[in-house]
Amino acid sequence: MESNPSFLTDTELAPELYPEVVEKLCSIYQKKVYPVESTYRFDEFHAPFLRECDFRAKPMVLLLGQYSVGKTSFIKFLLGRDFPGMMIGPNPTTDRFVAIMHGDDDRVIPGNAVAVDDDKPFHALNRFGASFLGKFEASECSAPVLEYTTFIDTPGVLSGEKQRIGRSYDFVSAVTWFSERCDMILLLFDAHKLDISDEFKRCIEALKGQDDKIRVVLNKADIVSSQELMRVYGALMWSLGKVVPTPEAMRVYISSFWDKPYKNEEYLNLFEAERRDLLGDLKSLPRMSAVRKINELVKRARLVKVHAFILSHLRAKMPALWGKQSKQDELTHNLLEEFREIKKKYRLPVGDFPDIDRFKEHLKQHDFTTFPKLDMKLISKIDEVLSVDIPQLMKEVSPTPQIVE
Amino acid sequence: MESNPSFLTDTELAPELYPEVVEKLCSIYQKKVYPVESTYRFDEFHAPFLRECDFRAKPMVLLLGQYSVGKTSFIKFLLGRDFPGMMIGPNPTTDRFVAIMHGDDDRVIPGNAVAVDDDKPFHALNRFGASFLGKFEASECSAPVLEYTTFIDTPGVLSGEKQRIGRSYDFVSAVTWFSERCDMILLLFDAHKLDISDEFKRCIEALKGQDDKIRVVLNKADIVSSQELMRVYGALMWSLGKVVPTPEAMRVYISSFWDKPYKNEEYLNLFEAERRDLLGDLKSLPRMSAVRKINELVKRARLVKVHAFILSHLRAKMPALWGKQSKQDELTHNLLEEFREIKKKYRLPVGDFPDIDRFKEHLKQHDFTTFPKLDMKLISKIDEVLSVDIPQLMKEVSPTPQIVE
Ligand SMILES: Nc1ncnc2c1ncn2[C@@H]1O[C@H](COP(=O)(O)OP(=O)(O)OP(=O)(O)O)[C@@H](O)[C@H]1O
Ligand SMILES: Nc1ncnc2c1ncn2[C@@H]1O[C@H](COP(=O)(O)OP(=O)(O)OP(=O)(O)O)[C@@H](O)[C@H]1O
Ligand SMILES: [Mg+2]
Ligand SMILES: [Mg+2]
Numbered sequence: 001m002e003s004n005p006s007f008l009t010d011t012e013l014a015p016e017l018y019p020e021v022v023e024k025l026c027s028i029y030q031k032k033v034y035p036v037e038s039t040y041r042f043d044e045f046h047a048p049f050l051r052e053c054d055f056r057a058k059p060m061v062l063l064l065g066q067y068s069v070g071k072t073s074f075i076k077f078l079l080g081r082d083f084p085g086m087m088i089g090p091n092p093t094t095d096r097f098v099a100i101m102h103g104d105d106d107r108v109i110p111g112n113a114v115a116v117d118d119d120k121p122f123h124a125l126n127r128f129g130a131s132f133l134g135k136f137e138a139s140e141c142s143a144p145v146l147e148y149t150t151f152i153d154t155p156g157v158l159s160g161e162k163q164r165i166g167r168s169y170d171f172v173s174a175v176t177w178f179s180e181r182c183d184m185i186l187l188l189f190d191a192h193k194l195d196i197s198d199e200f201k202r203c204i205e206a207l208k209g210q211d212d213k214i215r216v217v218l219n220k221a222d223i224v225s226s227q228e229l230m231r232v233y234g235a236l237m238w239s240l241g242k243v244v245p246t247p248e249a250m251r252v253y254i255s256s257f258w259d260k261p262y263k264n265e266e267y268l269n270l271f272e273a274e275r276r277d278l279l280g281d282l283k284s285l286p287r288m289s290a291v292r293k294i295n296e297l298v299k300r301a302r303l304v305k306v307h308a309f310i311l312s313h314l315r316a317k318m319p320a321l322w323g324k325q326s327k328q329d330e331l332t333h334n335l336l337e338e339f340r341e342i343k344k345k346y347r348l349p350v351g352d353f354p355d356i357d358r359f360k361e362h363l364k365q366h367d368f369t370t371f372p373k374l375d376m377k378l379i380s381k382i383d384e385v386l387s388v389d390i391p392q393l394m395k396e397v398s399p400t401p402q403i404v405e
Numbered sequence: 406m407e408s409n410p411s412f413l414t415d416t417e418l419a420p421e422l423y424p425e426v427v428e429k430l431c432s433i434y435q436k437k438v439y440p441v442e443s444t445y446r447f448d449e450f451h452a453p454f455l456r457e458c459d460f461r462a463k464p465m466v467l468l469l470g471q472y473s474v475g476k477t478s479f480i481k482f483l484l485g486r487d488f489p490g491m492m493i494g495p496n497p498t499t500d501r502f503v504a505i506m507h508g509d510d511d512r513v514i515p516g517n518a519v520a521v522d523d524d525k526p527f528h529a530l531n532r533f534g535a536s537f538l539g540k541f542e543a544s545e546c547s548a549p550v551l552e553y554t555t556f557i558d559t560p561g562v563l564s565g566e567k568q569r570i571g572r573s574y575d576f577v578s579a580v581t582w583f584s585e586r587c588d589m590i591l592l593l594f595d596a597h598k599l600d601i602s603d604e605f606k607r608c609i610e611a612l613k614g615q616d617d618k619i620r621v622v623l624n625k626a627d628i629v630s631s632q633e634l635m636r637v638y639g640a641l642m643w644s645l646g647k648v649v650p651t652p653e654a655m656r657v658y659i660s661s662f663w664d665k666p667y668k669n670e671e672y673l674n675l676f677e678a679e680r681r682d683l684l685g686d687l688k689s690l691p692r693m694s695a696v697r698k699i700n701e702l703v704k705r706a707r708l709v710k711v712h713a714f715i716l717s718h719l720r721a722k723m724p725a726l727w728g729k730q731s732k733q734d735e736l737t738h739n740l741l742e743e744f745r746e747i748k749k750k751y752r753l754p755v756g757d758f759p760d761i762d763r764f765k766e767h768l769k770q771h772d773f774t775t776f777p778k779l780d781m782k783l784i785s786k787i788d789e790v791l792s793v794d795i796p797q798l799m800k801e802v803s804p805t806p807q808i809v810e
Contacts, residue, residue, distance in 0.1 A: 226675045227682075230659055233635070237642035238654035249643035254635055269671065270631040277632075 018148065018286035019056075021397055025293060026055035028389045032381040033301050039372050040308045045362045046354070047300075048124075057121035058102070058150045059289035061282070062178050064203060065188035066195045067092040067156025070219045073258040074188065075100055075151050078282075079143040080259075084108045086139070096135040097174065098153040103140025111136030124177070132169035148286050152178050157200040176206050183289040184282070185214045191221045191232050191254075196239050204243050211244065215281065216252040222262040222271060229254070229267070253278040290397050298390055302352045305382040306342075310359075312374035313342050328368050332360055423553065423691035424461075426802055430698060431460035433794045437786040438706050444777050445713045450767045451759070452705075453529075462526035463507070463555045464694035466687070467583050469608060470593035471600045472497040472561025475624045478663040479593065480505055480556050483687075484548040485664075489513045491544070501540040502579060503558040508545025516541030529582070537574035553691050557583050562605040581611050588694040589687070590619045596626045596637050596659075601644050609648050616649065620686065621657040627667040627676060634659070634672070658683040695802050703795055707757045710787040711747075715764075717779035718747050733773050737765055 029050055036042070043049050063071040072088050083100050085108040087093045099114070099122065109117070111133035115125045125136060135155075154175070179185055185207060189196075207214060218236060221229055237249060244250065255271040255278075256262055262271060317338075319327055331338060339353055434455055441447070448454050468476040477493050488505050490513040492498045504519070504527065514522070516538035520530045530541060540560075559580070584590055590612060594601075612619060623641060626634055642654060649655065660676040660683075661667055667676055722743075724732055736743060744758055 226672070227678050230638070230657070230675065231654075234638065234642045234657055235654040237639045238646035239652075241643035241646035242652075247644075247647075249636075249640040252635070252639055266674065267631070270635065273632050 017397070018059075018290055021290045021393060022055045022293060024393055024396075025290075025297060026052055028385055028393075029055070029297060032385050032389070033297070033304055036304050036308055036378055036382060039375065039378060040304070040311050042304055042307055044366075045307060045359070046303065050300075051118070051123075053119055053121050055293065057181075058146075058148060059184075059285040060150045060152060060178075060182035061184045061186060061285070062152045062154070062175075062182040063186050063188060064154055064175065064200075065156060066190070066197060066200055067158060068193075069156065069188040069190040070258060071156065071188050072153055074186075074217070074219070075153055077258050078145050078151070079141075080145075081141070081143055083141050083143075084139045085137065092156050092158060094153055094155050096137060096155060097178070098136075099138045100146065100151040100153060101138055101140055102142060102146035102150075104142060106141045107139075109138040109140065110134075111138075114138045121181070128169055128174060128177070132174060135167075135169065145282075149282065152182065154178075157197060157203060159197045159199060172203055172206050175203055179207050179210050179213070183213065183285050183292060185210060186217055187214060188217045188219050189236055191218050191229055192223050194232050194236060196236075196243075201243050204240075208245075211246055211250075214244075214250055215278070216240070216250050217257065217278070218252055218254045220256055221254045221267070222256045222264045225264070226266050251281075287397060291394075294390060294393060294397070298386065301382050301385050302349075303354065305379060306348055306352045307354070308379050308382075309342050309346050309348065309374075310339070310354075311371040313338065313345075314363075314368050315371035315373060318368050324367075324369060331368065332363050335360055335363075422802070423464075423695055426695045426798060427460045427698060429798055429801075430695075430702060431457055433790055433798075434460070434702060437790050437794070438702070438709055441709050441713055441783055441787060444780065444783060445709070445716050447709055447712055449771075450712060450764070451708065455705075456523070456528075458524055458526050460698065462586075463551075463553060464589075464690040465555045465557060465583075465587035466589045466591060466690070467557045467559070467580075467587040468591050468593060469559055469580065469605075470561060471595070471602060471605055472563060473598075474561065474593040474595040475663060476561065476593050477558055479591075479622070479624070480558055482663050483550050483556070484546075485550075486546070486548055488546050488548075489544045490542065497561050497563060499558055499560050501542060501560060502583070503541075504543045505551065505556040505558060506543055506545055507547060507551035507555075509547060511546045512544075514543040514545065515539075519543045526586070533574055533579060533582070537579060540572075540574065550687075554687065557587065559583075562602060562608060564602045564604060577608055577611050580608055584612050584615050584618070588618065588690050588697060590615060591622055592619060593622045593624050594641055596623050596634055597628050599637050599641060601641075601648075606648050609645075613650075616651055616655075619649075619655055620683070621645070621655050622662065622683070623657055623659045625661055626659045626672070627661045627669045630669070631671050656686075692802060696799075699795060699798060699802065703791065706787050706790050707754075708759065710784060711753055711757045712759070713784050713787075714747050714751050714753065714779075715744070715759075716776040718743065718750075719768075719773050720776035720778060723773050729772075729774060736773065737768050740765055740768075 034049060037049060063074065065071050068090060072086060072094055076082060076086060076088070079100070084106045085098065096111075099120075101120075111125070112130070114120055114122050114137065115133055116123070120138065122136075122138075125133065155171075157171075187204065216236075218233055224232065233252070233254060237252070240250060253274045254267075255274040257275070257278075262268060314331055317327070317331055318324060335356055339356065342348065343350060343353070439454060442454060468479065470476050473495060477491060477499055481487060481491060481493070484505070489511045490503065501516075504525075506525075516530070517535070519525055519527050519542065520538055521528070525543065527541075527543075530538065560576075562576075592609065621641075623638055629637065638657070638659060642657070645655060658679045659672075660679040662680070662683075667673060719736055722732070722736055723729060740761055744761065747753065748755060748758070
């Protein structure tokens with residue numbers, strides 16, 4: 001009955017690779033992509049410039065579930081210790097989003113402070129407003145697993161009415177934001193009291209597109225009889241299959257994840273094997289996270305390139321003297337034609353072009369004559385990123401050929 | 406490791422009740438319902454008259470599954486013996502529908518002979534034609550469980566192409582026919598080789614409306630590892646939940662159902678408990694079947710009553726001398742109006758009326774002046790059935806108040 005997961009001291013968990021790779025990625029961005037972004041005002045059209053902390057952020061695991069399924073206990077179990085501000089109890093206890101992160105000293109940092117901290121990847125949470133930030137905090141402490149992972153504990157999902165009355169912010173939006181930024185989403189269920197409220201179903205549906213990150217945990221599996229466990233597990237899969245559209249069943253880890261001994265030892269082998277598998281899955285996070293970040297930068301770099309061509313193309317079409325406004329209107333109106341011309345001229349894939357209606361909206365706020373001219377030398381840096389730097393980095397992350405995607 | 410299910414010698418399985426109840430039901434039909442049916446030519450509009458064997462037919466269990474999941478072995482296990490014509494093997498073996506029924510001597514009766522046998526409830530199979538009857542047979546032998554149950558073994562479902570090429574009759578229609586007449590439908594799956602082909606999905610979808618009869622068997626559960634069993638079971642529920650629209654998961658029996666010892670004994674307790682539950686479920690069949698037959702007769706009697714009113718009403722509206730054809734056309738055209746009048750006059754529930762378009766079709770082939778006149782005395786027998794005989798019989802079947810529906 002091991003209650004301390006073996007991997008906590010396992011050196012495999014510490015692939016020095018991860019910090020190295022993200023440093024390199026960050027430097028590629030800063031030296032070759034950012035200059036193009038800033039010249040062509042990418043942030044005014046698409047997304048804020050990336051900051052160092054966006055790269056350095058550790059792989060993130062989001063925990064979701066009805067209240068009392070054992071989310072907080074699960075994190076305590078992985079840490080092998082209590083974390084600052086931790087509360088565990090039979091009633092709804094966790095009442096906020098908590099980022100459990102590595103820190104040399106134990107401390108709790110309020111949401112408002114976290115969101116302005118340049119070293120933490122939570123700036124964007126400002127947009128959820130003060131009432132959300134009042135329900136968000138970081139809990140810093142030191143534990144082996146935190147060197148390579150940040151956990152996001154969440155308030156348990158309540159049934160519809162209670163949920164809405166109790167909360168001053170949009171729970172599902174907050175969950176969606178975290179789910180897009182994290183590398184693994186753990187959906188926890190309680191074998192003793194299976195409950196999938198409509199509210200939680202909406203939550204799961206909001207994770208659409210993130211399906212490959214989702215893992216399911218059927219927790220407290222040791223406190224029901226073997227037949228009962230089968231019924232509960234079957235009912236869980238039956239219901240999840242109806243909510244999640246993928247034909248392949250999600251991976252479910254059936255065990256008990258806390259630091260107490262198993263109650264019912266009939267399935268001891270299963271429970272232990274499932275624990276091992278889940279811990280193994282967590283160990284692969286740094287690599288998965290690195291690959292995800294690389295892919296995101298690739299997607300961004302392609303968009304940056306197309307963006308630079310679009311702006312310089314529009315600029316080039318503007319008249320030198322009069323008729324500026326009408327020409328600008330005409331170009332906007334015929335934007336699809338202009339896109340086609342750019343695509344053909346520079347041989348760009350159509351999939352790299354931005355959404356045309358959204359782009360038109362942005363264009364309205366600009367004077368095309370202020371757009372920078374075509375700077376081929378600058379833009380060619382992006383090609384270098386895509387054809388040399390990134391493939392090189394991918395090799396470092398996935399040294400064995402079969403893992404290279 | 407008991408390999409012979411204990412209930413085979415269990416007297417509980419033999420509720421003398423069942424034959425008694427169906428005899429009474431048969432006599433109610435013959436004395437009070439049939440006279441109305443034959444006077445008002447019910448068979449020409451709705452369904453053939455019922456025969457004694459329709460009542461006396463034993464509770465029926467239909468087995469369905471991909472090939473080689475162990476359907477035939479399952480029946481052998483329940484019988485505690487081989488049955489005539491039985492074939493078991495790793496390749497697709499059973500190539501026909503087989504009704505395994507009680508008989509003092511061991512013998513196989515070809516489909517054509519079964520379908521004309523007045524003692525067997527398979528007359529209606531004639532409508533599937535000779536090529537189906539060539540792939541149907543009855544296997545008679547003596548075994549305790551057969552005193553109270555008939556099993557329908559079926560050819561394993563193959564993948565789409567093979568299925569269609571190999572079969573000269575419509576498999577799904579045949580399955581649908583049996584599913585409507587049986588009391589339990591067992592869907593068997595092989596834990597070792599889970600396969601739910603599109604063909605089998607179509608089969609399951611065709612069982613719509615019979616959901617409450619369906620039970621699932623995850624067979625050969627002892628020849629995979631405990632973790633593998635969980636994955637397979639989860640995948641099964643995930644897929645079934647997508648095919649079957651009910652929110653509640655179907656009951657699945659996870660075990661191995663044949664006469665050999667379990668291979669993997671890790672889940673011994675579960676496997677044994679699941680076997681016991683399934684056998685217990687089979688034991689409740691005679692009562693369930695009796696209740697189902699009573700309900701069906703109630704539905705039929707209500708339809709018969711309405712039918713008698715409709716025909717006598719149309720007859721009464723016909724002119725004595727001329728204009729018969731045009732009056733008949735007018736009545737048919739305004740049938741909805743006539744239905745409303747009948748409904749109001751005799752205070753009949755709208756739900757008891759037949760489908761109007763189908764009824765119009767039938768009317769075309771009749772001369773309304775040949776319809777019998779209203780015979781209130783005759784029809785009042787039906788009310789007697791509904792208000793006295795059936796409630797009395799229901800009490801006998803469900804003596805405890807909480808079981809009465
Ligand atoms: N693996 C487990 N087996 C049995 N009981 C557990 C397990 N994990 C936690 N519990 C118990 O369940 C209750 C809820 O635990 P916990 O507070 O960790 O859940 P939670 O999901 O974080 O709840 P909330 O959503 O309210 O924050 C506590 O009483 C805890 O002791
Ligand atoms: N419970 C069981 N555990 C392991 N093997 C089994 C079990 N039941 C049957 N088998 C084996 O599986 C194979 C198929 O068995 P069987 O012929 O009963 O299946 P079936 O579903 O009737 O196949 P078909 O659809 O082709 O008629 C045989 O080799 C049989 O010995
Ligand atoms: Mg909690
Ligand atoms: Mg067979």
